Amino acid sequence: MPTKYEPIHPGEILSTEFLDPLGVSATELARAIHVPPNRVTRLINGQAAVTPDTALRLARALRTTPEFWLNLQMRFDLDMAADAGGVMDDIQPIVVM
Template sequence: MSKELRPYKPTHPGEVLKDELLSRKITQKKFAESISIPYTELNEVLNSKRPISANLALMLEAALGIKAYIWINMQSRYDLEMARRDKSCKLKIEEIQKVCAGFLL
């Protein structure tokens, strides 16, 4: 694993969605109703407590015109960065690298 510095805080795509709704002056409740999901589910996404799934990404694309792959890419990058920062994951990766060092010829 790379020893590169990671000084920034990863941005959950829900934060981007929250900003998008604010800029379009759409309330969370109205948006949840318009895409037929429970308000609590949307609120969890907006507060970084739930990921943006493929289904939700498609709904966002239909409602906002922002391509589904953009939401999925943001979620994937966020997930990878969070995994890189997870101490138990780091330890597992380092152990795998030691064990498999001979495979990298």
């Protein structure tokens, strides 16, 4: 059976793959993308999601695409929902003939 990993929040990717290597603080990024510092801090701490607005701003500042950030968020959300399970186990496919 494959090893199950904890879903990775987009804020962790932002911090470890972009801010740390660039030597940029959350406050500096917030200033660069014209948002309040707590918006970036909450994202990095996994307390906030990447919104379309944030994705556009991050993409512009970090030379990525908005889709990159939204796909990270969507993958995280899907993984979290799948891990919650329970209710989903009782759902049966609807077969149309």
